[in-house]
Amino acid sequence: MTLTREALARAYRQMKTIREFEERLHLEIQTGEIPGFTHLYAGQEAVAVGVCATLGDRDYIVSTHRGHGHCIAKGCDVAGMMKEIYGRRDGLCKGKGGSMHIADVTKGMLGANAIVGGGPPIAVGAAIACKLRGDGTVSVAFGGDGSCNQGTVFEALNLAVVLQVPTIFVFENNGYSEHTGVDYAVGSKDIAGRARAFGMPAERCDGSDFHAVHAAMQRALEHARGGRGPAAIEAVTTRFYGHFEGDPQLYRARDEVRRQRESMDCLKRFRDSAAAHGLSASELDALDAAVLADIDAAVAGAKASPPPAEAELTTDVYSSY
Amino acid sequence: MAQKSMRDAINDALHLEMARDPRVIVLGEDVSGGAGGSSGEREASGGIFGVTKGLLPKFGAGRVIDTPISESAIIGAAAGAALAGLRPVAELMFADFVGVSLDQIFNQMAKFRYMFGGKTGCPAVVRLAMGAGMNMGAQHSQTIYPLLASVPGLKVVIPSNAYDAKGLMLSALRDDDPVMFFEHKALYPRKGEVPDGDYTVPFGEAALVREGEHVTVVALARMVVFAEKAIDALAKDGISCDLIDPRTVSPLDADTILESVENTGRLVVVDESPPRCSLAADIAAIVASRGFRSLRAPIEIVTAPHTPVPFARELERAYVPSPQRIEQAIRKVMQE
Numbered sequence: 001m002t003l004t005r006e007a008l009a010r011a012y013r014q015m016k017t018i019r020e021f022e023e024r025l026h027l028e029i030q031t032g033e034i035p036g037f038t039h040l041y042a043g044q045e046a047v048a049v050g051v052c053a054t055l056g057d058r059d060y061i062v063s064t065h066r067g068h069g070h071c072i073a074k075g076c077d078v079a080g081m082m083k084e085i086y087g088r089r090d091g092l093c094k095g096k097g098g099s100m101h102i103a104d105v106t107k108g109m110l111g112a113n114a115i116v117g118g119g120p121p122i123a124v125g126a127a128i129a130c131k132l133r134g135d136g137t138v139s140v141a142f143g144g145d146g147s148c149n150q151g152t153v154f155e156a157l158n159l160a161v162v163l164q165v166p167t168i169f170v171f172e173n174n175g176y177s178e179h180t181g182v183d184y185a186v187g188s189k190d191i192a193g194r195a196r197a198f199g200m201p202a203e204r205c206d207g208s209d210f211h212a213v214h215a216a217m218q219r220a221l222e223h224a225r226g227g228r229g230p231a232a233i234e235a236v237t238t239r240f241y242g243h244f245e246g247d248p249q250l251y252r253a254r255d256e257v258r259r260q261r262e263s264m265d266c267l268k269r270f271r272d273s274a275a276a277h278g279l280s281a282s283e284l285d286a287l288d289a290a291v292l293a294d295i296d297a298a299v300a301g302a303k304a305s306p307p308p309a310e311a312e313l314t315t316d317v318y319s320s321y
Numbered sequence: 322m323a324q325k326s327m328r329d330a331i332n333d334a335l336h337l338e339m340a341r342d343p344r345v346i347v348l349g350e351d352v353s354g355g356a357g358g359s360s361g362e363r364e365a366s367g368g369i370f371g372v373t374k375g376l377l378p379k380f381g382a383g384r385v386i387d388t389p390i391s392e393s394a395i396i397g398a399a400a401g402a403a404l405a406g407l408r409p410v411a412e413l414m415f416a417d418f419v420g421v422s423l424d425q426i427f428n429q430m431a432k433f434r435y436m437f438g439g440k441t442g443c444p445a446v447v448r449l450a451m452g453a454g455m456n457m458g459a460q461h462s463q464t465i466y467p468l469l470a471s472v473p474g475l476k477v478v479i480p481s482n483a484y485d486a487k488g489l490m491l492s493a494l495r496d497d498d499p500v501m502f503f504e505h506k507a508l509y510p511r512k513g514e515v516p517d518g519d520y521t522v523p524f525g526e527a528a529l530v531r532e533g534e535h536v537t538v539v540a541l542a543r544m545v546v547f548a549e550k551a552i553d554a555l556a557k558d559g560i561s562c563d564l565i566d567p568r569t570v571s572p573l574d575a576d577t578i579l580e581s582v583e584n585t586g587r588l589v590v591v592d593e594s595p596p597r598c599s600l601a602a603d604i605a606a607i608v609a610s611r612g613f614r615s616l617r618a619p620i621e622i623v624t625a626p627h628t629p630v631p632f633a634r635e636l637e638r639a640y641v642p643s644p645q646r647i648e649q650a651i652r653k654v655m656q657e
């Protein structure tokens with residue numbers, strides 16, 4: 001299925017929103033106003049958006065510690081996310097969750113997750129619900145290259161095959177888990193192959209090319225919606241910043257990020273082929289300006305938002321008690 | 322004597338024991354870091370908290386082992402290596418990740434000695450960084466030591482300062498049982514006097530941090546620091562306290578606590594964990610049953626609320642027991 005001009009413009013705008021959200025956070029974190037530690041998604045935008053552009057609100061995703069991009073791509077409110085990251089009362093999770101726990105179930109966004117490998121089993125459960133509903137919806141489990149070494153992920157892959165549920169496992173291979181390279185930590189050096197060995201189709205794609213991710217996702221969806229069980233995608237990508245903000249990145253060659261910003265920038269690559277899809281540079285420039293205004297407003301809104309009231313400490317633990 | 326941070330004090334202990342005992346190995350995620358990286362820098366990390374720095378250059382990748390993100394396998398491998406004669410130190414990074422690896426801890430290493438009729442032990446150390454105060458959210462801030470202290474077969478160590486941390490780590494490395502070694506993240510940079518050489522702090526011996534006559538205060542890890550603040554603030558009103566730091570909660574030096582309560586007749590227990598089934602509840606129960614006749618006032622416990630750890634600064638500050646709350650609790654038991 002080829003995307004309409006409108007859908008492509010929406011995808012570009014989302015990728016740009018994620019990029020500017022993260023670039024802005026990178027600066028704002030240095031002011032000390034943002035609590036905790038933050039993992040930026042900049043560099044990986046084409047994966048989140050390429051995948052989520054195929055989904056609706058009734059499809060589910062589970063995310064990771066590096067979740068801002070997944071949230072934005074799945075339609076979470078950007079201003080509410082920013083407030084959450086600042087730990088404010090009106091944040092998407094009332095300031096109780098923070099960067100690593102943003103969720104919006106109304107958008108099918110079942111949560112960022114600070115436990116590596118915590119998400120995939122949850123995605124399988126969501127897919128059981130999709131299958132029972134029989135409405136063609138699916139779940140997507142986002143995870144990093146490092147997550148594929150976690151036992152919970154193995155169990156989720158196998159369970160999805162056994163139950164023949166519609167889960168798409170998306171492994172974002174950005175080359176590193178924290179300060180360790182993927183070629184060291186993934187014994188077989190082949191994440192897609194690992195998923196395939198569990199009995200599902202799996203393909204590797206260029207994670208800095210929106211169109212490649214989108215096409216891979218279409219194939220995976222066709223398989224899963226056809227009632228043939230799960231599928232997997234390994235998207236090869238990179239992160240433009242450290243593992244978390246403040247990471248000195250001693251494990252990375254000095255000019256690696258600079259080179260990757262040249263060759264693996266999904267926004268540049270999208271622009272390079274935009275004309276062929278009927279989108280002009282000036283249209284994209286206008287989207288850029290709109291995105292910057294959105295991000296400015298989100299940051300200003302977060303800074304102006306009040307902190308949670310102390311009484312909120314003990315609410316929301318149970319439904320009743 | 323050198324002033325050292327708790328981080329460096331634990332690092333010191335690991336260096337000393339790895340040099341002394343070739344059976345000691347270290348394994349975990351990014352304990353060295355840099356494997357498979359594009360810079361070629363082989364010690365790119367030295368542990369996310371910097372506690373295992375310098376071990377890889379000194380002892381090599383055979384004994385300082387970077388692992389994939391596989392906590393069950395990390396802990397299980399430590400258990401197996403211990404059965405096969407090594408003395409492994411497994412770094413779990415955040416204590417919260419115990420959730421991923423719990424079977425290997427509480428069904429496996431904890432029970433070998435007993436299930437195998439005392440014929441073998443499991444001399445492994447598991448290092449767990451714990452605690453709130455850094456806005457790391459619900460899955461990176463817990464003090465889950467009560468969970469492990471409830472498991473027969475595990476020893477549970479909770480240092481509150483650099484000196485004890487080094488001496489307790491050396492004891493842990495030489496102990497023949499599995500030791501859960503909890504390191505409070507907020508204490509890592511705190512400095513104290515730490516001798517350079519070899520010394521041990523024994524398990525099951527509480528430290529009397531302050532001596533006083535009116536109230537017995539028992540506190541763990543960072544709460545010892547907060548309790549000291551509270552006790553200092555009360556001195557101007559003529560209230561003085563025994564401050565007891567158990568240092569290990571399994572085994573627990575109940576005698577020192579009971580003896581102190583015999584003198585003071587009043588007990589306040591401070592614990593960063595939620596109150597139900599906490600160390601505070603446990604110690605209060607021990608004193609209520611074995612020291613009932615010494616008590617002149619109901620026991621007060623100062624704990625976190627029965628909630629997950631919140632993210633927002635204001636909420637997390639309200640979550641962690643504060644020096645002010647400890648002070649109030651001490652004043653309250655003084656009213657009786």
Ligand SMILES: Cc1ncc(C[n+]2csc(CCOP(=O)(O)OP(=O)(O)O)c2C)c(N)n1
Binds near residue numbers: 065144145176
């Ligand atoms: C169970 C668990 N173990 C370890 C960690 C610490 N940790 C957080 S992110 C991370 C690396 C994850 O790597 P990857 O899956 O490749 O995701 P990326 O950070 O590259 O997006 C680690 C080890 C964690 N949060 N949870």
Ligand SMILES: [Mg+2]
Binds near residue numbers: 144145172175176178
């Ligand atoms: Mg990665």
